[in-house]
Amino acid sequence: NAGVTQTPKFQVLKTGQSMTLQCAQDMNHNSMYWYRQDPGMGLRLIYYSASEGTTDKGEVPNGYNVSRLNKREFSLRLESAAPSQTSVYFCASRHSSSSSNYNEQFFGPGTRLTVL
Amino acid sequence: DAKTTQPPSMDCAEGRAANLPCNHSTISGNEYVYWYRQIHSQGPQYIIHGLKNNETNEMASLIITEDRKSSTLILPHATLRDTAVYYCIVSGGSNYKLTFGKGTLLTVNP
16 A cells, blocks of 8 residues: 655756656545645645546646546646746645545655756 | 644653644634644654544544634654654635644654
8 A cells, every 4th residue: 555656756847848747546535635845834735636527726726737637646737847836746635525524634755846 | 724823843852742732713613623744855644633622542642622722732752753843734614625834843852
């Protein structure tokens, strides 16, 4: 049981380049999330997917797109990277149901992205 | 979500109890108090959550005041591996989001 996995672990981009961050979970969770964490700060929600086939914006969605490929996978795409997107990106998943508001999220190890 | 206030840093001696406070005076009736921690460079880890009763699990205890305006996370016997940033988060109802503040950096000293 790997939990939440993220690839790559590290990435360096030049301004204007594009890339996709991959996230997968093997816990059969319905909901998945993408956060970013800047130095000395807490995590900020970029996008989330409450269930397969749905995605919604979080607190800081500008410059990003997401795809919920299937129940296991949730990818984050930077179409034209900017230095302001230099950050650590964390993916998380959560089991959710209409009868529960239990909000235990399981986090991946993060992707450290530098945009030059 | 209700806003939370935590001290920026705390120290604790190894083997002693660590008591981390959190104020959440605007918490609403259907919101839970969650605690997560983040060990350096790793993803956050869930610790415990509660609504109004005190809770205990294998990692920690959570004490919530009767008016629910504040809470304390207790690590009963802190170890060096408990050095981390601890986040107190209020979340609940139909809101699945976790809003992370800056948390409390707990340093456990030998």
